[in-house]
Amino acid sequence: MASDLQATWAAVTALARTPRPDGSAPHSIRPLFAADPGRFARFSRTADGLLLDLSKTALDDRALAALLALAGVADLAGKRDAMARGEAINATERRAVLHMALRGEGGFRAGEEDASAEVAGVLARMREFTEGVHAGRIAGAGGRFTDVVNIGIGGSDLGPAMVTRALWTHAAPLRAHYLANVDAHAWEALRPALDPRTTLVLVASKTFTTQETMTNAALVRAWLAAGVGEAAVGNHLAALSTNLKATAAFGIAFDRVFPFRDWVGGRFSLWSAIGLSIALALGWEAFARLLAGARAMDAHFLGAPLDQNLPVLLALAEVWHVNGLGYPTRAVLPYDERLARLPAHLQQVEMESLGKRVALDGSPVAHATGPVVFGEPGTNAQHSFMQLIHQGTTPVPCDIILVARPDHAQADSHRKLLANGLAQAQALMQGKTAAQVEAEMRAAGTDAAEIARLLPHRVFPGDRPSATLLLPRLDPFTLGQLVALYEHKVFSLGALWGINAFDQWGVELGKQLAGPILAALEGGSAAGQDGSTAGLLGAIEKLWMA
Ligand code: F6P
Numbered sequence: 001m002a003s004d005l006q007a008t009w010a011a012v013t014a015l016a017r018t019p020r021p022d023g024s025a026p027h028s029i030r031p032l033f034a035a036d037p038g039r040f041a042r043f044s045r046t047a048d049g050l051l052l053d054l055s056k057t058a059l060d061d062r063a064l065a066a067l068l069a070l071a072g073v074a075d076l077a078g079k080r081d082a083m084a085r086g087e088a089i090n091a092t093e094r095r096a097v098l099h100m101a102l103r104g105e106g107g108f109r110a111g112e113e114d115a116s117a118e119v120a121g122v123l124a125r126m127r128e129f130t131e132g133v134h135a136g137r138i139a140g141a142g143g144r145f146t147d148v149v150n151i152g153i154g155g156s157d158l159g160p161a162m163v164t165r166a167l168w169t170h171a172a173p174l175r176a177h178y179l180a181n182v183d184a185h186a187w188e189a190l191r192p193a194l195d196p197r198t199t200l201v202l203v204a205s206k207t208f209t210t211q212e213t214m215t216n217a218a219l220v221r222a223w224l225a226a227g228v229g230e231a232a233v234g235n236h237l238a239a240l241s242t243n244l245k246a247t248a249a250f251g252i253a254f255d256r257v258f259p260f261r262d263w264v265g266g267r268f269s270l271w272s273a274i275g276l277s278i279a280l281a282l283g284w285e286a287f288a289r290l291l292a293g294a295r296a297m298d299a300h301f302l303g304a305p306l307d308q309n310l311p312v313l314l315a316l317a318e319v320w321h322v323n324g325l326g327y328p329t330r331a332v333l334p335y336d337e338r339l340a341r342l343p344a345h346l347q348q349v350e351m352e353s354l355g356k357r358v359a360l361d362g363s364p365v366a367h368a369t370g371p372v373v374f375g376e377p378g379t380n381a382q383h384s385f386m387q388l389i390h391q392g393t394t395p396v397p398c399d400i401i402l403v404a405r406p407d408h409a410q411a412d413s414h415r416k417l418l419a420n421g422l423a424q425a426q427a428l429m430q431g432k433t434a435a436q437v438e439a440e441m442r443a444a445g446t447d448a449a450e451i452a453r454l455l456p457h458r459v460f461p462g463d464r465p466s467a468t469l470l471l472p473r474l475d476p477f478t479l480g481q482l483v484a485l486y487e488h489k490v491f492s493l494g495a496l497w498g499i500n501a502f503d504q505w506g507v508e509l510g511k512q513l514a515g516p517i518l519a520a521l522e523g524g525s526a527a528g529q530d531g532s533t534a535g536l537l538g539a540i541e542k543l544w545m546a
Contacts, residue, residue: 004073005070005073005074005498006366008066008069008070008072008073008074009070009323009366009367011066011069011070012063012066012067012070012319012320012323012324013323013324015062015063015066015324016063016320016323016324016325020060020062022035025463026058026063026324026325027058027325027395027463028058028463029056029057029058029429029462029463029464029465030429030430030431030462030463032055032058032060033055039055040053040055042055043055043057043059045308045309045310045313047296047297047300047304047310047481047485048296048297048300048481049471049472049478050297050310050469050470050471050472050478050481050482050485051468051469051470052310052313052314052467052468052469053467053468053469053470054313054314054317054467056425056426056428056429056465056466056467056468057317057320057321057397057465057466057467058320058325058463058465059316059317059320063320063324064307064316067316067319067320068306068307068316070316070319070496071306071312071316071492071495071496072306074495074496074498075495076306076312076492076495076496077306079491079495080301080302080491080492080495081302083096083097083098083100083491084100084108084302085109086098086108086109086110086111086115086263088111089500089502090265090500090502090503091360091500092500092503092505093262093502093503095262095263095502096110096111096115096263097263097265097268097491097502098110098115098261098263098264099264099265099268099269099271099272099487100298101115101116101119101263102119102260102264102269102271102272102291103271103291103292103294103295103298103480103484104116104119104120104123104288104291104292104295105295105298105299106120110261110263113261115261115263118261119272122258122259122260122272122273125258126258126273126275126276126279126287127279127284129238129258129276130276130279130280130283130284130287131284133145133173133174133200133280134173134174134280134283139235140197140198140199140200140228140232140235140236141196141197141227141228141229141232141235141236142195142197142198142228143197143198144198145174145198145199145200146174146175146195146198146199147174147175147176147177147193147194147195147198147199147200148174148175148176148177148199148200148201148202148277148280148281149176149177149178149179149190149194149199149200149201149202149220150176150177150178150179150202150204150277151179151180151201151202151203151204151213151216151217151220152178152180152202152203152204152205152210152213152240152274153180153181153205153210153212153213154180154210154266154267154348154352155206155265155266155267155268155269155270155274155348156204156205156206156210156213156240156266156269156274157178157180157204158267158341158344158345158348159267159269159270159274159275159345159483160176160178160204160270160274160275160277160278161178161180161341161345162270162339162341162342162344162345163270163275163278163290163479163483164176164178164277164278164281164282165338165340165341166336166338166339166341166342166474166479167278167282167286167338167474167475167476167479168281168282169407172281172282172283173280173281173282173283174200174280174281175281176277176278176280176281177190177193177194178277179216179220180212180216181212182211182212182215182216184219186216187216187219187220191223195227196223196224196226196227196228196236197227197228199224199236200236200237200238200280201217201220201221201224201236201237201238202237202238202239202240202276202277202280203217203237203238203239203240203241203247203250203252204239204240204241204274204276204277205239205240205241205243206241206242206243206260206262206264206266206269206274207241207242207243207246208239208241208242208243208246208247208250209243209246211511211514217250221233221237224236224237233251234251234252234253234256237251237252237256238252238256238257238258238276239252239256239257239258240257240258240260240272240273240274240276241257241258241259241260241273242259242260242261242262242264244257244259258273258276259273260272260273260274265502267348267349267352267353268349268487270483271290271291271294275287275290278290282476286476287476288476289475289476289477289480290476290477290479290480291480292476292477292480293476293477293478293479293480293481293482293484294480294481294483294484295480296477296480296481297310297311297480297481297484297485297488298484298488301484301488310485311485311486311487311488311489311491311492312488312489312492314467314485314486314489314492315489315490315492315493315496316492316496317397317465317467318330318371318397318489318493319493319496319497321371321397321465322368322369322370322371323367323368325395326368327371327394327395327396327397327465328368328371328372328394329371329372329373329374329394329396329397330371330372330373330374330396330397330398330399331373331374331375331381331385331389331396331397331398331399332346332373332374332375332398332399332401333375333376333377333378333381333398333399333400333401333421333424334375334377334378334401335377335378335379335400335401335402335403335417335418335420335421336377336401336402336403336417336474337377338474339377339401339474340376340377342375342401342482343373343374343375343376345483346373346375346486347373347374349486349487349490350370350373350486350490351370351372351373352504352506352507353370353490353494353501353502353504354369354370354490354493354494354497354499354501355369355370355506356369356370356497356499356500356501357369358499359497359498359499360498360499360500365497365498365499367497369493369497369499370493375399378400378417378420378421378424379417379420379421382420382424386424389428389464390427390428390460390464391460391461395463395464395465396464397464397465397466397467398424398425398428398464398465398466398467399466399467399468399469400421400424400425400466400467400468400469401468401469401471401482402418402421402422402468402469402470402471403470403471403472403473403474404418404470404471404472404473405472405473406473407473407474421468424466425466425468427460428462428464428465428466429462429463429464429465429466430460430462431459431460431461431462431463431464432458432459432460432462433459433462434455434456434459437455437458437459438451438455441454441455441458469482469485516528516529517529517533517537520537521537521540526538
């Protein structure tokens with residue numbers, strides 16, 4: 001079995017190094033279009049209205065067949081089904097991975113536990129609370145709540161903040177704010193916009209021990225107490241957590257705690273109680289549609305054949321880019337301002353999951369794993385880092401996310417937005433040859449010496465891959481589909497690479513080391529610190545504390 005896996009990996013990497021039968025390079029894209037007018041139709045797929053176009057990648061039939069063979073030998077489908085059955089596939093933490101159960105489809109179990117029943121109970125409480133807040137039955141010292149502040153970090157912040165930003169409109173029932181960083185400049189910037197008497201505060205933390213969140217929670221609690229009086233603070237607080245002992249110790253009443261279970265990973269938790277700020281900000285119906293969109297993508301992921309399966313195909317394209325062609329990064333470019341925080345959310349979902357150097361059995365992996373993910377909305381990105389993506393030395397595969405119909409009436413603006421998104425993908429793929437540049441410059445009347453001087457700078461190599469995702473419009477359903485698509489892509493990559501995509505031991509060391517350094521900043525000894533850290537502590541002491 002291990003040797004089958006090695007052989008299929010070898011087949012993929014060999015294909016990526018060998019010229020195609022027509023002599024074209026395995027990374028080239030233009031010849032594939034020249035040879036196949038039907039390429040768009042053959043390399044794009046849809047799932048419930050969401051379209052994925054992989055035709056502007058270098059995938060050809062042979063590469064796709066080799067990658068699908070790899071998916072077969074790596075038992076991607078078997079591993080997917082084990083996840084859905086609630087097996088403890090997060091082996092290092094001995095936990096099931098059941099964010100799919102959160103979308104409200106029945107029948108999920110985590111061992112003896114009826115996960116779906118647990119989810120249904122919490123969803124019912126979240127709905128009752130949300131509707132109570134909106135109706136004014138649940139209110140603060142100043143009456144109806146106008147603002148909700150979610151205090152959380154990482155998965156307890158990025159997903160809900162991204163969704164709320166994507167879908168919030170001025171007609172929404174509440175304003176939502178997200179406080180993550182332990183840097184109190186964040187709280188100081190937010191505080192003047194809030195009235196404690198009409199502000200609801202959610203302390204969102206899976207563990208309820210995270211230093212940043214607990215520090216901010218204490219600051220904000222003190223502000224509430226000063227504004228509404230200690231006796232009324234409880235009416236302004238709720239907790240979203242798996243740690244019911246710690247929420248009680250913090251003084252949050254049991255009926256104000258919305259729990260979830262340890263089979264929900266932080267970065268996959270926006271669908272759980274952690275999403276309460278979404279429901280409060282946008283309304284219950286929007287949250288329910290978000291879950292429905294994710295549920296539709298779950299059904300597609302669980303049911304569609306692998307060669308038609310959007311998350312699987314996106315994962316296979318990534319394997320081709322990372323392991324075949326050696327591209328170590330990827331850019332996420334949503335051509336929709338409302339999705340401005342999607343790259344940040346995906347950075348956690350992908351890099352915290354796939355930034356692993358050992359296989360499930362603890363042996364070093366034999367191949368590269370998760371690429372660096374970054375991004376910005378288009379068109380802003382075009383005026384920033386796209387230069388490197390067009391003409392830098394290493395290709396950066398791009399995800400270009402387009403939304404067909406806007407939710408405003410400015411058709412001219414939207415046409416320009418779409419034209420730019422499509423043009424970037426086209427420019428990356430087609431490039432511009434020396435002959436084209438020369439012809440253009442000649443036509444513009446440039447003399448031969450100047451053409452020779454500028455030509456190399458004005459050539460675009462082309463053959464740079466992008467995957468395009470086209471959403472009919474941006475609404476709760478399609479956003480749910482989109483986010484779940486990336487979650488399942490991450491699962492698929494974990495299965496293909498043979499790593500655990502659901503732990504995150506790499507974040508622990510920094511947390512541990514911060515303890516003694518904090519003690520030194522509090523006036524303790526810096527003994528035992530490395531020379532650089534001790535030197536910096538000394539410099540900070542002179543600049544700040546002296
Ligand atoms: O430090 C990383 C991490 O554990 C993430 O995985 C998680 O999303 C984040 O911290 C926040 O954790 P918590 O929800 O327990 O406060």
